[in-house]
Amino acid sequence: MARDLAPEVERLLLSRDPNTKKKAALCSIRIVRKVPDLAENFMGSAAENIKEKHHGVLISVVQLCTELCKASKEALEYLRKHCVEGLVRILRDVTNSSYAPEYDIAGITDPFLHIRVLRLMRTLGQGDADCSEYVNDILAQVATKTESNKNAGNAILYECVETIMSIEATSGLRVLAINILGRFLSNRDNNIRYVALNMLMRAMAVDTQAVQRHRATILECVKDADVSIRKRALELVYLLINDTNVKPLTKELVDYLEVSDEDFKEDLTAKICSIVEKFSEDKLWYLDQMFKVLSLAGNFVKDDVWHALIVLISNASELQGYSVRSLYKALQAYGAQESLVRVAVWCIGEYGEMVVNNINMLDVEEPVTVTESDAVDAVELALKRYSVDVTTRAMCLVALLKLSSRFPPTSERIQEIVVQNKGNTVLELQQRSIEFNSIIQRHQSIKSSLLERMPVLDEASYLMKRAASSQATVSLTKSATTATPAGSLKIPNGVVKPPAAPLPDLLDLNSDDVPVTTSATTTAPDNFLQDLLGIDLTNSSTAGGAPSATTDILMDLLSIGSFPVQNGPPTTSNFITPGQAVTKHAPATPQVMDLLDGLPSSTPLPDENTAYPSITAFQSATLKITFSFKKQPGKPQETTMHVSFTNLTSVALTDFMFQAAVPKFIQLRLDPASSSILPASGNGSVTQSLSVTNNQHGQKPLAMRIRISYKVNGEDRLEQGQISNFPAGL
C-alpha cells in the first residue's frame, strides 16, 4: 500500500496549501520508514521545500530530511550538497528573529524548529568535515545565546551539545559543549541532571579528561533519591573507572552498597563485581573487596563471580590464611548471605588448620583465636540454619568431612552431625551424608589421602572455560587436560571431588550410588561437572591407554595383567554414561580403562599417541576382540583399525572368519587376517587390519556390526555383535 500511495503523496508534497504540505511530508516519513527504497523519490521535493517560510511545513520537511538520511546513503549525499546552506539560514533567522507571539515559547521563537534543524545538522555533519565546518559558527551562536533558565532553552542546548559531540567540531566548540554539560550537572532540576548524565556518556568518547573532572558530582548522583538518575550515574561511574581511581571509587560504591535499597543492590553488586574483577591486579585488595561485597549483598552475587573468587584463593597460596580468617569473621557477622556462607564454608573446609593455627599471618591482621571446635561450630551453624538451600548444605557436609580429616579429635562430633542428614528427603544430601559417614567410620586409612588439599584450580583454563561458556564437550576437556599439567579439576559448585586416584575406591564403596552429582543437583553448573567427569574419564582412559601403548601393541594380549578391567564393570559404565556423550547405552563391554592399576595419583600423563583409546569391542565366553585406532593427521575421516582376536577357551578355533558391516555413510575395507586359526587360551592372537572412511565425520559416530564364524572341535559356530563403543571423534 505504501508503494501504491507514494506517488500521490509526492504530488501532494508539491501542492500549494501549507496544511496539505506538512501533512504530506509527515506521511512521507511514514512511507519511508516502511519502505526505505522509496527514499530517493522524496529527495528532490524535500530539498525544495526547505525554502518554505511556514514553520509547520519547515518542521515537517526537516524531519522528513532527517528520516531520508537515515533511510538511504544517496539521499544523505544529496541533502548534504543541497540543504546545508538552507539549514544554516533557517537557524540564523529563527535565532535572531524578534519576538513572534505565534511561535513564542518561554521567550524563544519556535524551539521545536531549532531542535529539528540541529538534529538534521547532526545527521548531515557526522563524518563530513566540510559540512561540520560550515555549521560551526551557527552552532557556537546558538550555544552561547540560548537562555537556559527555562526548559525550552535547555532542550535546545541539549540538542546543540549532542550535535557538537557527533560532528567534527573544533576544539573550541567542544570545550563550549563540555562547559554546558558541567552547568547542567550542577543544576538542581532532576530532569536536567538526568539529561546531563546521559550526555556525559557520549562525551566520554570525545574527551575523557573533562568527564573525569566531574567525577565527584557523578558519584553524588549515584546516591540520589531518583532511580533513573542513580542508574545512569552508576553506568557512568563504571565507564569512568581506570587504574588510578579504581580504589577510592570502589570504596565509595561498596559503602553505598550498605545503605542502598534492594532493587538497586542487584545492579550495584553486579557492577562492583565486574569492576573488581577487571582491576584485580592487587590480589589482597581484590579479596578484601569481594569479601565486603559478599557480606553486604551476598544474595545478589552471581555464581560465576564467587567461583572465580574460589579459583583465585586456591591459586594465591600466601593469602589463603588471610582469606580463611577474614571469611570466618565475616561468617560470624553476616551469616544470612548465601554466597558468603558458601565461600566461607569451602575455605574453612580446605584451609581449616590455617584458621586455628594462625598460619601465614599478614601484617595487617590481628590475631584471632579460633579453636577447632569453633570452626566446626561455624560450619554446623551454617548447615542448620533454616534458610540455606541445598547447594550450601551440600557444601557444608563436604567441608565437615574435610575438617574431620584435618582435625581428628573432632571426628566423632562431625560424624554425629553428618549422620543427622541420613534421612534427608533431598537425595543429594542423603547420599552425601551416607557416603561421608561411611568414609569416616570405616575407611580411616584412606581418609587422609582422600581429603588432601585440593590441587590448585587452574585459573587460565577456568577463565578460558568461562569465556567459552558453552557445554564442555569431552573433546574440549581433552584439550584442556593436555594443556594443563597436574590434573586440574574444575570446581563443580564447591563439591570436592578428590583426584582420580581414590575415585575407584568411592566407586567400590557405593556400587549403586555413583557419586555423580549431576543427578540431583539442579543448581550445579552442569558443564563443570561434566567437565570433571570428562577429565576423570580422559585421565583414566589416557592412563589406561598409556600402559597399553607402552606395552607396544594391543595385539599382544599375552602381556596379561594390563587389563583387569572386569572389576566393577557396571559402575564404570554408569560412571561413563553421564559424562560421555558417546556411550549412549550402558554397554555390556566396559571400556579398556585401567582404573585400579594405572592410577594416575595426581598427574595423569596426557599421552599424545593414543588419541583414541583402544576398546574391547566384543567379548564372549570364547572370544575377545580388541580394536585399536590410528588416524592420519590430515584425514580426519579415515581411520585405520587393528583388530586383534584372542581365544579364551582351551580349544583352538579353526576356520576363523571375521566379517563386518557398517552403515551407509561409512566405507569399510577389510584386509586379510593374519591367520585363520586361533590358538587356545590366548597363546597367540590373530590380527586383521581394516580401514573405515566416515563420510559424515563429526556428525555421526562410527558403528559396526560384526560376525565371526569359526569351527571348534569340528562344529560350526557363529557369533554376532554390534560395536557401538567407539571413541568419539572417529
Add this chain to the structure above:
Amino acid sequence: MINFVLLISRQGKVRLTKWYSPYTQKERTKVIRELSGLILTRGPKLCNFVEWRGYKVVYRRYASLYFCMCIDADDNELEVLEIIHHFVEILDRYFGSVCELDLIFNFHKAYYVLDEILIAGELQESSKKNVARLIAAQDSLVEAAKEEASSISNIIAQATK
C-alpha cells in the same frame, strides 16, 4: 519518534491513547498496565523520564492527569516535555481552561486536536494559533454538516407528513 501517547488519570483510568507504532490489542493492554504501575507510583520530586523496555517514557502531571509519551532511546526528552506542554496549552485554549471532565465528555475533539499536532509520531505544527484555526475550521464544517442533516430530516419529516 513518539511511539504512543497515553493519558491516565490518578486513579489509573485511561482517558486517551494514540498509538503510532503497531501494537496488538493484547500488547496495548499490557503496556498500559505496566506503565500505569510504573508512573503512578513515582514521587513528585523525581525526574520526568522513566526507562522502560529500552524506550524512554516522558511524562508530566497536570492536575489529576498524567500525560505520557513513549519515545525512542535517542530522542530529545526535554523537547518531548515541551511537546506535551504544547498539546496541553492548545487544549486549554480550545476548551477554555480545560479540565479532565472536558476530556471525558469531548474525547473525540481531544483526538482531533492531537491529530493536528502529531502525525506519524512527529510534531506537525508549532504554532498554537494555526492549530486553533484549523480546529475551528473543522468545527465549522461539522456544524454545517449537522445543519444540513437536520434540514434534510426536516424536509423528510415534512414530506412524510
